[in-house]
Amino acid sequence: MNNRVFTVGSLIPGRLIVKPQVAVPTKSKKIKTEEITVEQNGSKIEIHPVKGKLLDAALNQGKQINYKCRKGTCGQCTVKVIKGTGLSAPNEQEQKKLKNELTNGHRLACQAEIL
Numbered sequence: 001m002n003n004r005v006f007t008v009g010s011l012i013p014g015r016l017i018v019k020p021q022v023a024v025p026t027k028s029k030k031i032k033t034e035e036i037t038v039e040q041n042g043s044k045i046e047i048h049p050v051k052g053k054l055l056d057a058a059l060n061q062g063k064q065i066n067y068k069c070r071k072g073t074c075g076q077c078t079v080k081v082i083k084g085t086g087l088s089a090p091n092e093q094e095q096k097k098l099k100n101e102l103t104n105g106h107r108l109a110c111q112a113e114i115l
């Protein structure tokens with residue numbers, strides 16, 4: 001509703017100032033839509049990228065991933081990343097536990113963060 005009040009003065013030609021209504025484009029946030037595909041014990045698991053731990057994202061989406069300690073020590077949650085980007089760099093626990101397996105795309109789901 002326009003609450004503008006016109007007076008006699010505003011009707012004089014050249015005095016009426018009408019501000020154009022221009023739609024200002026807003027920055028759109030990029031939404032990650034690419035699924036992350038991992039493999040554990042021969043089963044492929046697709047995980048929708050939600051910020052947080054890879055394991056938590058999978059479990060919250062009803063996906064079955066083996067795990068035990070959640071501290072990066074047991075290695076039960078080891079997965080091989082088949083497809084997908086946007087994971088954090090391996091942390092100290094992953095480097096200690098996985099060593100050379102890291103270069104083959106293996107990660108600890110309880111430690112890998114979806115960014």
Ligand code: FES
Pocket residue numbers: 066067068069070071072073074075076077078108109110111
């Ligand atoms: S659950 Fe033990 S290392 Fe991830």
